[in-house]
Amino acid sequence: MAAHHDIFRLQDVTVRYGRRLALDGVSTQIPCGGLVALVGPNGAGKSTLLRSLLGWLPLTRGEIRLGDLHPRHLHPRLAYLPQRAEVEWDFPITVREVVAQGRWPSLGFFGRFSAEEKRRVDRALEELDLIPLAQEQIRRLSGGQQQRMFLARAIAQGADIFLLDEPFNGLDLAATAELLHLLQQWLAQGRTVIAAIHDLSLARAHFSQALLLDTRLIAAGPTAEVLSEANLDTAFRRHMPVLGARP
Template sequence: MSEPHHDCCEHHDHHHELVVENLCVSYRNIVALDKIGFATSCGNRVALIGANGAGKSTLIKAIAGLVPRSTGSIMWRRSAVKKWSREFAYLPQREEVDWSFPITVRGLVEMGRFPQTGIFARFTTSDDEAVDGALETLDLSDLQDRQIRELSGGQQQRAFLARSIAQEAHVLLLDEPFTGLDRRASSQLADLLERLAHEGRLVIASHHDLNTAPDLFDEALLLSTRQIAFGPAKEVLSETNLQQTFDA
């Protein structure tokens, strides 16, 4: 796999900080998230950990602007996150994707340029170069003409990440990215997320494997509708915190 292309992400300073304050999300009368608050910045990999129904997917979608907030704020670069929507890329759970949709790998990656160009605008040379670079970074150049349904699980995840890179996203929001991957594909994805974070992107992912979380992520947010703990993964994933998270 080739080296990631460096961009403005690697020059992020303290302004490139995501700050969530007093975030509450409800579905009708059901509270999905209750008073969530944390701050993190580019260069980090953040794991969202909790039982099924704890609010992990909801938090990812709230940050992505896909579900409305009842209360609270989400700030990026010291202003409302909505202003910077182009810099956020959301990757859904694999079972939410229609893999039978007739689109090639390159076509999927080209969709990452739409926030920059608009859906109907003609691609410029710089757009093509961004797509080529993303395909090369994710080692997908040889697969670019293949239909996405023909890819392995790991290749499909890489194709979605390539779309995010083509978008020039600074924040990657991943919903259970390791689910369904074999050991080799999981290892490749782990290496890739580490390199993308090292390059300067912020990676936020829901994750269910407590054994691998301390090695895969720098920080962890433990959820059980409310926030149990947030901080360095190796410190937060204590027996006491996990018991509160999963027995709540």
């Protein structure tokens, strides 16, 4: 499943929402099997890029391929975690049932939930340390636990490419450390994480690859090079009207 040699190829990817240009001619390659940070100011198109990688947005121009596949044909390999999951938190459902939903895309509407499926759900719960919470209604979880539940659902789904939109937003110190630890584990297992991130020092410390966006692509490659003074200046300058403020 884990395919290190897979590469997302983006060719002149352009997305418009009405008259607003959200992404402008982004051409790059994102190698799988690593931690990739998407960096850029608000409105730079980070979420748009993630949604394009999922194949959800009609591209105004350009194309995205993984191997020779359109992203739409990639699930269940792709998993997506939106900024703040817009789920119904008061839905009468337990943690285990949410994680079990990860199997539904493969099973379809009618596939039988066999013992093997149950074991996969158990393994996912165990991997994310959710066994003690399995029978809880989801409203009773903390923010970090809720996030882990959705990551467990993605694992149960069998995903190996994770698209995370601002996963560190609203996490406290302990939850951040926990998530980082998890991402390192996934890295060792050859999984791919592409995450929109605001915290530059976090990106520098933990993500080997980075994409710097400001509607167009400013730079892509090893994080240290991408997040150089000059590049950050280009990406953030027009968003910083305060004299002398620097990213």
